[in-house]
Structures are given as C-alpha cells and as structure tokens.
Amino acid sequence: MSAVTAPSSAPTMVRKFEKVCAILDQHGRDPAKLIPILQEVQEEYRYLPEQVLTFVATSLGLPPARVYGVATFYAHFALKPKGKHVIRLCDGTACHVKQSIPILEAIRARLGLTETMDTTPDMLFTVETVSCLGACGLAPVVVVDEDVHGQMTPESAVALVDAIVEAEGSR
Amino acid sequence: MSCPSIELNVVAEEYRQAAAGQHRRIIVCAGTGCVANGSLRVRDAFVAQLPEAGWSAITVPSPASEDEADRRVLVSGSGCQGFCQMGPLVTILPEGILYTKVRPEDVPEIIEATLGRGEVIERLLYAEPFSGTRCRDTATIPFYARQQRTVLKQCGAIDPEDVREYIAQGGYSAAERAYTRLTPEQVCDEVTRSGLRGRGGGGFPTGRKWELARIQESDAKYIICNGDEGDPGAFMDRSIMEGNPHAVIEGLMIAARAVGAQEAYIYVRAEYPLAVRRLRRAVADATAMGLLGDNVFGSRQGLRCHVMEGAGAFVCGEETALIASIEGKRGMPAPKPPFPAQRGLWGKPTVINNVETLATVPLTLNGGATEFHSVGTTGSPGTKTFALTGHVANTGLIEVPFGATLREIVYNIGGGVTDDSGKVTGRPFKAVQIGGPSGGCLTEEHLDLPLDYDSLRSVGAMVGSGGLVVMNDQTCMVSIARFFMQFTQNESCGKCVLCREGTKQMLALLDDIIEGRADDRTLDLLESLATAVAKGSLCGLGKTAPNPVLSTLRYFRAEYEAHVYQRRCPARRCKALLTPEIDPEKCRGCTVCARQCPVGAISGERKQPHVIDVEKCIKCGACREVCKFDAVGGV
Numbered sequence: 001m002s003a004v005t006a007p008s009s010a011p012t013m014v015r016k017f018e019k020v021c022a023i024l025d026q027h028g029r030d031p032a033k034l035i036p037i038l039q040e041v042q043e044e045y046r047y048l049p050e051q052v053l054t055f056v057a058t059s060l061g062l063p064p065a066r067v068y069g070v071a072t073f074y075a076h077f078a079l080k081p082k083g084k085h086v087i088r089l090c091d092g093t094a095c096h097v098k099q100s101i102p103i104l105e106a107i108r109a110r111l112g113l114t115e116t117m118d119t120t121p122d123m124l125f126t127v128e129t130v131s132c133l134g135a136c137g138l139a140p141v142v143v144v145d146e147d148v149h150g151q152m153t154p155e156s157a158v159a160l161v162d163a164i165v166e167a168e169g170s171r
Numbered sequence: 172m173s174c175p176s177i178e179l180n181v182v183a184e185e186y187r188q189a190a191a192g193q194h195r196r197i198i199v200c201a202g203t204g205c206v207a208n209g210s211l212r213v214r215d216a217f218v219a220q221l222p223e224a225g226w227s228a229i230t231v232p233s234p235a236s237e238d239e240a241d242r243r244v245l246v247s248g249s250g251c252q253g254f255c256q257m258g259p260l261v262t263i264l265p266e267g268i269l270y271t272k273v274r275p276e277d278v279p280e281i282i283e284a285t286l287g288r289g290e291v292i293e294r295l296l297y298a299e300p301f302s303g304t305r306c307r308d309t310a311t312i313p314f315y316a317r318q319q320r321t322v323l324k325q326c327g328a329i330d331p332e333d334v335r336e337y338i339a340q341g342g343y344s345a346a347e348r349a350y351t352r353l354t355p356e357q358v359c360d361e362v363t364r365s366g367l368r369g370r371g372g373g374g375f376p377t378g379r380k381w382e383l384a385r386i387q388e389s390d391a392k393y394i395i396c397n398g399d400e401g402d403p404g405a406f407m408d409r410s411i412m413e414g415n416p417h418a419v420i421e422g423l424m425i426a427a428r429a430v431g432a433q434e435a436y437i438y439v440r441a442e443y444p445l446a447v448r449r450l451r452r453a454v455a456d457a458t459a460m461g462l463l464g465d466n467v468f469g470s471r472q473g474l475r476c477h478v479m480e481g482a483g484a485f486v487c488g489e490e491t492a493l494i495a496s497i498e499g500k501r502g503m504p505a506p507k508p509p510f511p512a513q514r515g516l517w518g519k520p521t522v523i524n525n526v527e528t529l530a531t532v533p534l535t536l537n538g539g540a541t542e543f544h545s546v547g548t549t550g551s552p553g554t555k556t557f558a559l560t561g562h563v564a565n566t567g568l569i570e571v572p573f574g575a576t577l578r579e580i581v582y583n584i585g586g587g588v589t590d591d592s593g594k595v596t597g598r599p600f601k602a603v604q605i606g607g608p609s610g611g612c613l614t615e616e617h618l619d620l621p622l623d624y625d626s627l628r629s630v631g632a633m634v635g636s637g638g639l640v641v642m643n644d645q646t647c648m649v650s651i652a653r654f655f656m657q658f659t660q661n662e663s664c665g666k667c668v669l670c671r672e673g674t675k676q677m678l679a680l681l682d683d684i685i686e687g688r689a690d691d692r693t694l695d696l697l698e699s700l701a702t703a704v705a706k707g708s709l710c711g712l713g714k715t716a717p718n719p720v721l722s723t724l725r726y727f728r729a730e731y732e733a734h735v736y737q738r739r740c741p742a743r744r745c746k747a748l749l750t751p752e753i754d755p756e757k758c759r760g761c762t763v764c765a766r767q768c769p770v771g772a773i774s775g776e777r778k779q780p781h782v783i784d785v786e787k788c789i790k791c792g793a794c795r796e797v798c799k800f801d802a803v804g805g806v
Contacts, residue, residue: 035499036480069501074502093640096654130442133203134203150255
C-alpha cells in the first residue's frame with residue numbers, strides 16, 4: 001500500500017462556514033430544504049462535520065437534534081470522513097445471486113480492512129456496499145468513485161484496486 | 172404575465188425538416204449500462220473520425236444545405252435500450268442495423284464498410300447463443316422480437332436530451348389535449364376507463380387515485396412522481412427517466428391537470444445521477460419552451476416542476492415517507508388515513524404516482540381506453556416493464572403485455588437459465604424472485620401462469636415494481652430469504668415495533684437456520700412472527716417484509732427442513748453446513764494442506780489422497796487456500 005499525503009490545507013473553520021453560508025443562502029435558509037442543503041454541504045466537504053451540522057441547525061432555526069436525525073437517517077450522509085477513493089460494491093439482488101460477496105471479501109482483504117473498518121488508515125480508500133445501483137444487467141457491479149465497472153470477478157476487482165494504488169504511488 | 176403558448180406542430184415540423192437533412196443516423200446507447208461499458212468513447216470516436224472519412228458529423232439535427240445533405244450523419248445518444256449486457260449498442264439508421272459490444276477500435280471499420288459501402292459487419296452482430304445465427308436488427312433478435320414495447324418504445328430511439336424530437340414523435344400532444352379540450356373530470360374519467368393501474372407495486376387504479384384528489388377543495392394541490400426505485404434488482408424506472416424524461420413530465424402535466432395541481436415534484440433516488448441530470452435538463456427545456464410555467468397551453472393553469480434527489484432511504488418509496496422527505500424531515504411513514512389525496516405534502520391534497528405509471532398516462536389518452544384495453548388482461552390492461560436479471564442468458568430491461576407467462580420471459584426472451592458465469596449450460600431453473608423485498612418467489616409450477624396483478628397475488632407474490640431475478644438450482648432459497656430480510660431490516664425506519672424488532676428477530680432466526688443452530692421450534696416461530704409483522708406493521712415496507720420468507724417457506728419448505736433437521740444445505744451455499752472434504756480424484760498428496768492445518772485435522776500419506784477429520788476441523792479454510800489442485804471443498 002502506498003502512503004497517502006494528508007490534505008495539505010485542512011479547511012479552517014472560517015472558510016468552512018463561508019461555504020455553508022453560501023449554500024444556505026442559495027436555498028433561502030428554508031428549513032424544508034434541509035436535505036438538499038446537507039447534500040450540497042457534503043458535496044463540499046465529503047462528509048458532514050459535527051460543527052457544520054450545528055451551524056446549519058442554528059441558521060435554519062431548527063433544533064440540532066432534528067438536523068442530526070435527518071443526517072443519520074439517510075444512508076447517503078456520512079458523519080465520518082471518507083477515503084480519497086470510494087469503492088462501492090453493489091449488493092442488490094442481481095449482483096448478490098451472481099456472487100457479489102466474494103468480490104467484497106477480496107477487496108477488503110486486499111486493503112487489509114478488518115470487520116469494523118470501512119476506511120483504510122491512510123485515508124486512501126473507503127469500501128461500502130449499496131443495495132442497488134440499477135445496473136443489474138451488468139451484475140456484479142463495482143463503482144469506483146464515479147466509474148461503473150460491470151461483470152466483475154474477485155480478481156478483476158482486486159486489479160482495479162491495484163491500478164489505483166499504483167497510480168497513487170507514482171504521483 | 173402570460174407565457175407564449177407553444178405550437179407543438181410547428182416545433183415538430185421544424186424538427187422533421189431539420190432531421191430530413193441527414194443521410195444517416197447513428198444512435199449510441201448512453202444508458203448507465205452502456206456508459207459503464209464505454210459507449211461514450213464510441214460516440215466520441217464517431218464524432219471525431221467521421222469528418223476524416225469525408226462525412227460531416229452533427230450531434231443535433233439542423234437544416235442542411237443541398238450539396239451537403241448526402242454526407243451528413245447525425246450521431247446521437249439514447250437512453251437505455253435494455254440489452255445492457257451486450258453493450259455498448261450502436262444502431263445505424265435508416266437500415267436499422269444493430270451492432271453489439273462495439274469498441275472504439277471498431278469505429279473506423281463501421282464508417283468504412285457500413286456507411287461507405289453499405290456492408291454489414293457480421294462479427295459485430297448479435298449471435299443467438301444456441302444456433303450462433305447472427306441477427307441483423309431488433310426484429311430478428313429474440314430478446315427484442317418477443318417483447319411488446321410501448322412505454323419503452325422511444326427509450327433507446329430518441330435523444331432524451333432533445334425535447335424537439337420528443338415533440339416530433341407526437342410528444343406533449345396528450346397533455347395539450349388534456350389542458351385545452353378536456354375538463355379535469357374528463358381526464359380522470361378517461362384514465363379510469365383505460366383501466367391503468369399503478370405500476371409501482373400495489374396496482375391501485377390511477378384514475379381513481381386522481382379522482383380522490385380532484386374532489387378535494389383546497390387552495391393548493393401537489394403531484395409527486397415517485398422515482399425512488401429502491402427495490403434491489405429493479406431498474407425500469409431508471410431506464411425510463413434516463414431514456415424518455417419528457418414522457419414522465421408529460422404524464423405529470425396530465426396528472427396535474429386532472430387534480431388541479433400547480434406544483435409538481437419528481438423525487439429520484441440518489442443512486443441514479445444520470446436520471447437526475449436528464450430530468451433536470453428536461454424540466455429546464457420544457458420550461459424554456461413554455462410547456463411548463465404560468466399558463467400551460469393557454470389554459471390559465473400553471474405548473475412548476477422541481478426535481479429532488481433522495482438521500483438513500485428505501486422507505487421513502489412509501490408515499491407518506493416520501494412526503495416527509497420532501498418536507499425536509501426523516502423519511503418516516505405516517506398512518507393512513509388521512510390518505511395523501513386528502514392531506515399530503517404540506518397538508519394539502521397530493522397525488523403520488525410511480526414513474527412508469529406517469530410515462531404510460533400519455534398512451535392511455537392518445538390511443539383511448541379501447542386501444543389500451545386491447546393489450547394485456549381484463550383486470551390488468553396494458554404492458555409492464557420488467558428488469559430481467561440473475562441466472563438468465565439475456566439480462567436487461569423488457570416490456571411484455573400483462574398475461575405473458577414466465578416461461579416466455581425466462582426461456583424465449585431471456586434465452587434460458589445460466590450458471591454463475593452467465594453461460595447456458597443446461598442448469599435447471601429453480602425459481603424467480605418477483606417484486607423484490609416485498610415480493611415472493613415463483614417456481615417451476617408457475618412457469619405457465621399468466622402474469623398480472625391478480626394472478627400473482629393469488630400465489631403469494633406481487634408485481635411490485637417489476638424486478639425479476641431468475642435463480643438456478645445452485646441458489647439456496649434460505650439464503651435468498653435472509654438476503655431480503657437483511658435488506659428490509661436495514662431499511663426499517665424504526666417507527667413501529669413490529670417492523671423494527673420483528674424483522675430483527677426474523678433475521679436472527681434465519682441466521683440460526685443458515686448457521687446450523689436451529690431447532691424444531693425455529694420454523695414455527697419464524698412463521699408466526701412473519702404473520703405478526705405482516706399484520707401489525709404501519710406501512711407497506713413492514714407489511715410486505717415477511718413476503719420473501721413466507722413465500723420461500725411455502726414453496727421450498729423441504730429446503731428449510733434440510734437446513735434445520737439434517738444440518739444440510741441442498742444448494743451447498745451455506746458455509747456453516749458444509750462438510751469439509753478432500754476430493755480424492757484431485758488430491759495429489761502434496762501434504763501442503765496437512766502442514767497448514769492449525770488443528771491437525773488433515774492426515775494422509777505423501778502422494779496419497781488426504782482426508783479431513785470432520786470432528787477436529789474448525790472450517791478456517793486455510794487448507795482450501797493453499798491447495799494448488801482445487802481439491803478441498805466444504806470449508
């Protein structure tokens with residue numbers, strides 16, 4: 001595994017709130033727009049930092065518990081930072097009957113992830129499963145960042161990971 | 172302020188004239204499946220290389236000068252054509268030649284041979300798996316020829332990002348008729364008479380749903396398009412939203428006319444980024460043309476349309492949970508009544524229709540009730556799209572009339588049952604799982620059952636949203652039931668006790684069965700718990716969650732019993748129940764496994780087949796991993 005460089009300029013709190021304010025204003029600070037607001041905030045920071053959630057709640061005049069409730073209810077919201085590359089394995093019915101789990105096991109083994117870990121300690125990879133990507137005709141499917149890879153095997157999935165590791169190492 | 176009223180026939184005529192200026196058209200499938208296989212690179216290769224060969228490549232139809240017309244080629248993308256596994260798909264018009272698995276490297280040959288000399292490139296044609304016969308076009312490929320595509324007809328043909336082409340194909344004329352020549356009551360009436368039933372699962376008559384909202388007195392009403400297609404194994408709605416977004420918008424417009432709504436939401440699940448993008452574009456185009464806005468077709472009725480992306484919660488497919496989600500809350504269902512038609516979004520009357528239902532609505536108005544009834548069965552008129560996946564040769568999106576049999580779908584359209592690697596090797600058919608985590612399974616005895624809402628309900632399954640997962644004899648039905656239970660357990664919102672705790676306990680019981688801890692009370696307990704969860708849960712998710720368990724118990728009880736009483740998995744999939752063994756035919760007696768075994772369970776002479784002591788074995792799998800001859804099984 002290659003070592004990864006930590007984000008060199010971790011955004012300062014001031015800058016954090018500036019972006020959040022812009023997103024809030026775009027939605028007219030309307031509490032009904034909470035979900036699109038959180039989606040855009042997450043797009044910006046790749047996850048939902050706790051202080052930002054509290055800031056959003058105060059700005060919208062909502063109890064922080066309500067915002068936290070929404071953020072934890074929906075699967076797309078992440079409260080922990082994700083790795084640089086997100087590998088999503090589809091475990092929908094079609095992928096499942098075509099043996100998606102051995103692929104997951106192979107990827108996790110390749111990255112040395114234990115049962116309680118989803119992200120590698122160097123923050124390079126996060127591995128997660130999704131219930132269906134709607135690309136069932138290509139089952140089993142693995143999505144690396146934005147790219148969909150169909151008809152995978154444990155070997156070809158590990159090869160995908162190897163290629164990223166190599167590209168990251170050569171940078 | 173009044174918007175300019177759009178003249179559909181003028182737009183259509185302009186588009187037809189512009190399109191007539193093309194010598195040929197190349198349609199590259201740009202659905203999610205083909206894009207994953209690299210179709211956009213194929214499209215770019217055409218656009219880049221056509222001019223080099225002396226053709227002029229255009230991506231949007233525009234009027235051509237006379238001397239140029241016979242050199243012009245329109246290269247356009249399309250939505251999902253359904254045959255994802257054979258992608259990227261390229262169609263050459265006017266001949267209608269369909270090339271499969273096209274790579275960018277094939278593009279020069281297509282330009283030279285097919286466009287230049289009018290020759291068909293045999294190796295790119297689809298080969299029928301049994302006979303090897305090459306099929307030139309969709310009329311000769313059994314996968315397509317045996318379907319009846321009406322809702323999907325334009326998906327895969329028209330450019331989903333060009334509103335003018337949709338209009339040129341007769342699009343928005345049903346909406347125009349609804350707004351200019353019919354009263355809301357008449358619209359409800361026509362749709363009721365057509366017999367259209369909701370394609371999202373329950374099969375409630377669409378016209379009646381609209382009528383319930385229409386008769387409510389309110390200052391505001393809403394229409395919601397439910398594109399939260401969460402069933403694992405279903406992608407019909409995704410294909411329609413990607414391939415023909417304007418049909419969905421037209422359906423929404425007609426629904427809005429019928430109930431008197433001024434605002435519409437399209438709620439799309441977040442896993443479908445392409446669908447979100449295409450719908451946003453379609454809404455913007457329709458608004459820019461004045462189709463949506465303050466004064467739809469000069470009727471003085473306005474309609475605004477918003478596209479909202481979901482955030483990953485299966486329960487939001489449930490109407491009341493979806494409404495909560497649009498309101499910015501956790502997607503938790505509310506008790507019904509009051510029904511959304513009475514008190515829905517922001518407490519106002521609201522109609523929620525599924526994507527496919529809305530895309531079917533224009534067809535019912537265009538052709539009229541009689542024509543719509545001419546296809547399908549009496550109780551379930553029309554056609555239904557299904558996502559055909561799993562152990563079947565041709566996976567993809569299909570559309571058949573209600574009343575088609577499973578045999579027709581699996582063997583004729585699907586091309587037969589396959590093994591895990593997708594090859595037709597004569598593996599026997601075992602079951603089809605229909606309707607996802609809310610549905611049930613159908614077995615060999617149902618192969619000739621005509622599929623419709625009522626017949627499926629009578630055998631303990633449901634149409635659901637239309638996922639059809641074919642399974643061969645190597646599939647363990649207990650594991651499948653557990654798979655769905657795990658899914659619903661994860662997705663249970665936690666509001667009501669029976670769903671939250673019941674699914675958890677059912678999952679634990681299934682784990683007991685799969686891991687060899689079950690006893691003679693387990694099956695009875697599982698069954699009574701399933702019945703309780705079905706009866707006592709608040710919303711559709713919980714009410715239908717036990718279906719996969721009940722249905723597999725009904726048709727595959729013997730398989731459950733083998734797990735429980737004999738500690739045996741007939742499909743040999745459940746690891747905990749497998750007996751570790753070394754195949755004496757394959758074992759060369761290299762002793763590697765014996766040396767690797769941490770508990771000393773393997774013994775044998777050098778160069779003689781080894782054996783595993785089942786009593787000592789802890790099934791760690793170390794022996795299987797080190798065996799170079801693939802002789803170890805059952806661990």
